[in-house]
Amino acid sequence: MITGDFVEDYENMVPFQALIAMGHQVDAVCPNKKAGDTIPTSIHDFEGDQTYSEKRGHNFALNATFDNVNLQDYDALYLPGGRAPEYLRLDARVLDYVKHFFTTNKPVAAICHGAQILTAAGVIEGKNVSAYPACKPEVELAGATYADIAVDSAVTDGQLVTAPAWPAHSEMLKQFVALF
Template sequence: MASQKRVLLLCGDYVEDYEVMVPFQALLAYGLSVDAVCPGKKSGDICRTAIHDSTGHQSESRGHNFALNANFDEVDPTKYDGLVIPGGRAPEYLAINELVINLVNKFQDLQKPIASICHGQLILAAAGSVKGRKCTAYPAVRPALIAAGAHWVEPDTMAFCITDGNLITGATYEGHPKFIRLFIKALGAKISSSGK
């Protein structure tokens, strides 16, 4: 049952606004417990977000302040059912943080679902989690994924998502409906619809 599931959301400053806010709220709406953390920060601290427009020339605007609700230093991967990694600019610095890499590796070693979107796959590449795995991302991330040994799958639209074992990857926030559905399924939770 969804209410028994606990998810970790890995944040950083200038994380993509939609890619942190939407999964956080959607997973809570499904009855999951979601702990949002950032290295070097504690519960109650904020991460600044950025809003990216990927149509035409990419532009960036200041987003919301996203409040963290758990302490990074207290995270125990064995207590979580899955990990969500949003994109934006945060993965650029999180991917070179040894504590973040160790955390991702623990989730991978435990074969827990890892859902990563857009530039979040920079962290997966740095952690070695994509070697021999099919994955997608925002097209600018393709060289890093290929260099890390991933089987790159070109997104036909920015809503494209793909699953390979415990790994769910999406191109951008445009794919949130499918991305979140795939993650819920990987967690073993059921999504029901009244058909209305």
């Protein structure tokens, strides 16, 4: 899991804990941080406004060091949303990590604004991709078809699972784990 400061709290913590509960090892990493460092999270809620509201979330402790990642050791990649993807996509190493999972045909899941990392990595052309609706222009500019699905749904295209927001956790995780 590649995560970062002000990631969406639920999109970070719920899949992290759920995958561990299913018996998977999950290494949460962030560029320029090491195991034991924490990242602040944000809680995004849907309260009837034109966009989501944002509140300060929890501190999340990273359990692995980004610079020590050996990509060959990993079977899948998860990209949570929130505000973190808008700056994580500017890190060439993050984009290289993402490209590795696509070129080796390993499962990748992204939720909400996590699609911003996929678009920056140039890996979704020709794919059917869901994301938070505000990311639709980026998804389409990257050559993908935007999947306008219910907020509690997810879509799988090959080895890629995407979802619009945290209410889709159950469906996204079900589809993601089926690819393992």
